[in-house]
Amino acid sequence: MDASTIILGFTGSIASGCTFISSTIPLVADSKYEYFKLSEIIREVLKSEGNNNPTVEDLQNKGNQLRRENVTGYLVKALIEKIKKNPKFNDADGIIIDGIKNESELNTLRQFPYFFLFSVHSDFKTRCERYLADGKFPDKNSFNVADERDRLEKDDVFGQQVKKCNYLSDIIILNNSKFASVDTQGKKTFVTNIYNKYVKTIEDLRDKGRPSAVVSPTIDELCMTTAYSLSRMSSCLKRKVGAIVIDSISSKNKNPGEKGQINSLPVIISSGYNEVPIGSYKCVFHPEFEMCYRDFLQEAHAQKINNCPKCGTELKINIKCPYCEKIYNKFKKYCSTHQMEIEDNFKCSKCGSRVFKEYLPGGKETPGKLLDMCRALHAEENAILNLLKSGNQSNGNLTLYVTTQPCNLCANKIVSAGIKNVVFDEPYPIKEATEILKSGQVNVKRFEGVKSSAYFRLY
Secondary structure, three states: OOOOOEEEEEEEOOOOOHHHHHHHHHHHOOOOEEEEEOHHHHHHHHHHOOOOOOOHHHHHHHHHHHHHHOOOOHHHHHHHHHHHOOHHHHOOOEEEEEOOOOHHHHHHHOOOOOEEEEEEEOOHHHHHHHHHHHOOOOOHHHHHHHHHHHHOOOOOOOOOOHHHHHHOOOEEEEOOOOOOOOOHHHHHHHHHHHHHHHHHHHHHHHHHOOOOOOOOOOHHHHHHHHHHHHHOOOOOOOOOOEEEEEEEEEOOOOOOOOOOOOOEEEEEEEEEEOEOOOOOOOHHHOOOOOOOHHHHHHHHHHOOOOEOOOOOOEOOOEEEOOOOOOEEEOOOOEEOOOOEEOOOOOEOOOOOOEHHHHOOOOOOOOOHHHHHHOOOEOHHHHHHHHHHHHOOOOOOOOEEEEEEOOOHHHHHHHHHOOOOEEEEEEOOOOHHHHHHHHHOOOEEEEOOEEOHHHHHHHO
16 A cells, blocks of 8 residues: 555445445455445454454444544554455555544554545435344434434544545445345446446546546536535534536537537526624634524523533532543533543433533524524525526526525425525435425435535545
8 A cells, every 4th residue: 555545435324235335345446445344443453352243332332442442543554454464455446444433543544645534325215124124223213223323423533424524535336236145246337337437537647647527517516516615614613514506508409419428507696604693703713602693502502501400409500521520510521632422421320311402592403593593694594695686587497506404494494485496415404404405395405426525526
């Protein structure tokens, strides 16, 4: 392994198809790649301890332990050492690493110039059906528990962070296909298309030292990268979101002709990002609170609660980070040293209720009315308002590109503005929003392709 080695990393939720895609690439690439599954490092440790048939929970627990007891990025570093010791692996043109689940593993691999992270996505229903069919989980609830832990644990440093890895990925692959077990040709064709579209582009970049002149971004990739560029303007301390509205100019030629002929052009007619109204203080600079306004309101509400709402027990004023033993008062939600949420934060010592999570409005599980108190306009709202201000005429087929899936409040405005198509990247599923967009006959699709993080590297 050296600076010219192509390393393809794969991340994704349980049963998304990471292993299926990543393990098939060497077959369609004439064995130029050596395949490794990161969990095999964990399995080897468990086997040495006498556990030859670990469960998903066993693998998750041991993975967390290994990260906590060793240096950050331990699993990847252990795999790299394993590869270095075997001359066979060093002759490979590229390395495939399946099952990246922690940001430290990802950051360790970023030191290689030709490392790219693929994020494989499938909807929950499809993933659940796949695993229940394999018999690895007894029921839907057990799958849901393992999947939720895999997605994002409270332990932000050493735990499973698939949601964060998905966000930091370079290329998004959608895999809701349902192949019959005997359909080997269909599976091979599906992965071959992925190889030709993305992996060969990476190989061309490595071999030529520059992006290929004949490979261009798709309209979705171009527009989503623009939306992400806009999101960097946001001062929001929670989530930076960007959005653009496009109108497409299409060729009237029904016979496109030769390859390379331009048939349509996206015209950006409006844009926006989430921000407080013009003339208002940004939350971080507000003279009264200098923090997220919703957090400010939540902490003010917390100061009025001295007893558990469930059992009446007096709440502890101080809590400890489980790793550094630092003391935090009950209104702090994160350990600044480890940058992680403290699991027992504001937790009742008698009944175990997580008061901050379960009872205070504005928390992750109880958003309550504090969501309405956010001082910022959403990116979609600003884009729609700017569209109305501009007075641009369209052909009636507007498309909104937004970095995060719209909420129900924005869904109402999207339908009312007559926008017919929505393309989003980061999932933020709200049932009501989905129903509103469906009722308004808005075509909604998840973004697939090269993300903004790799856009200028590959194109």
